[in-house]
Amino acid sequence: MSSEGLWSRTRRTAIAEITEVAMELFLAKGFEATTFDDIAAASGVSRRSVLRYFGTKEDIVLGRLADEGRRVRTVLAARPDDEPLWTALLNTMVTLSEEPGVDRERLLKVSEMMYGTPSLRARSVEKHLQWQTDLIPEVARRLGGGPDDDLTTLRATAVIAGAVACLDVAGETWTRRKGVVPLRDLLTAAFDSLRDAT
Amino acid sequence: MSSEGLWSRTRRTAIAEITEVAMELFLAKGFEATTFDDIAAASGVSRRSVLRYFGTKEDIVLGRLADEGRRVRTVLAARPDDEPLWTALLNTMVTLSEEPGVDRERLLKVSEMMYGTPSLRARSVEKHLQWQTDLIPEVARRLGGGPDDDLTTLRATAVIAGAVACLDVAGETWTRRKGVVPLRDLLTAAFDSLRDAT
DNA sequence: TGCCTATTTGACACTCAGTGCCAGAAGGTC
């Protein structure tokens, strides 16, 4: 039927199930207090396999964040060309933050865990650094220079880093305020602040 | 003579010596390939003591970066009040980057190691997050709001995050270009980019 | 100087993350 073999299908469901089980444990016992042995026992897979699937505990929580890099790029590329760059970046972030299918309560809990766990926070920042790399070509194009031009790359990277920094700030504030202030508003405020202050 | 006891004096010299020895090992064998056992053996202290002094290998490399947070705040506070905020932040970064007593060759090697080692890079970003917190009061003041005001805090954090992002970008570019372009110029270019692009 | 107290050190044992390896199980192909 599907051209996808059983291997990759079971792999995906396994990853999904393990993630689900592990997140429950993380939220119940805390991230650092949960071991790979706990996760393996609770999900009925060997410790070795869990480690093969994820590599690190951080990846269980932030795994999908890696794919988001491509997603960000796609969304940004879809913004109209005549939209100012900064506005396009803001709208990209807003679009991504409003994707459906996310349980708000759960997201809040995960966010709190993330901001409260140094290693998770660090990993999250690492992923955002990856986003920067992913976005350089598109932003460089909008800045009107080739991606091979060193100055254009520097400028693009600076702008993206600024935008990602705004995303971080907005996300952290959203979490600290227990999700009562819409992320969209926080994003807008952060982007506006940087625009006005510079 | 000094009111400082021998305990803390020996502690400081021990930390300095271990750092020195460890950095040599890191640069020679690579950061991840160097173990605490190596460092302990080379510095004539027990593994346990090295771990007590530093806690993590990352802290051996980036230990002093933590203190820099207060330093940044001091330098920013010393900028004239009528200087535009963004300019004041740029000048602060330039001042810090031009502090004497740093061996350029060595700094380049350390930077290359840092940007090439994920865990070090992550730790470095973590330290920068701490700077953000340290700078909020002074930036909030310059923005004309109290530090208790939520919106002012958000705005201040966003601006600082943008500035720190520029520092990161400039530092990374400086390293990638083997230190041939003055950091001052890269910082200026990054800050200008974010100003123009927003 | 000798004694007492507080701090530091080194050694040992321990938990846990992460890696390498290998035999066996299970999917895919002819």
Place this chain on the structure above:
DNA sequence: GACCTTCTGGCACTGAGTGTCAAATAGGCA
């Protein structure tokens, strides 16, 4: 069913980091 490929689980290992405790050492005091 035979054969190849991929995945799994188990085992052993290295290295980071923590807790504990006895021995060593500094500072203060008689």
